[in-house]
Amino acid sequence: MLVTLARFLDPWEAYVVRALLEAEGLPATVAHAHHAIANWPMSLALGGTAVQVPAPLLVSARALLTDYRTGVLEQQLNEDLGIRSEHCPRCGSMDFKRTMPLHRRIGALVIVLFLAAYPSRRSLFICRNCGGQWRWGQE
Ligand SMILES: [Zn+2]
Structure with a gap:
């Protein structure tokens, strides 16, 4: 029996999560994606697009989904590629918010x-730990 792991307003994110699960050997399926394509407001009313997994694999799938949503997987990828995740150049904290100066807004x-579309790489990063500010790629 399939159970719903998560629902997404964006059907493409649901497909990304399904691919992530399958890459880790967890079979998954996407349900209700066609609603979003055919009628977006109806899709929202019906709860969006669902990713479903076999009930016995729900706990493993939830753990992987948590790693995806909290950025653990992205951090692992960056480490594997030798790329340091975005961080505060002053204290090294990775807990920061991303803002944009008023003139850029x-x-x-x-x-x-x-x-x-606007080039988002010009964003200003502000460290929530120490208040340090920096721009993309600057340290
Ligand atoms: Zn800092």
């Missing part, structure tokens, strides 16, 4: 309203 609004 106004610029983004203008671009979004009148042109196209």
Whole structure:
């Protein structure tokens, strides 16, 4: 019997999670993805897109989903690739929020309203631990 592991508003994220589960040897399926494509508001009313797994594998699947959502898997990938995860250059903390300076917000609004997508790599990082600030790729 299949049980629902998680629901997603974005069906593509559901497919990413399914692929992640299958890569770890946990069979999974995506349900209700066609609702999101055919009728987005109806999909939201029905609870979004579901990722389902066999009931006996639910605990293992939840552990993997938790690692995905908390960034543990991304951190492992960065370590495997020799890339240091984004961190505060002052204290090394990885607990930070991402913000954008006001002039860039106004610029983004203008671009979004009148042109196209905005380059998000210009974001400003602010460390929640010490208040240190830095930009992408700067230390
Ligand atoms: Zn810091």
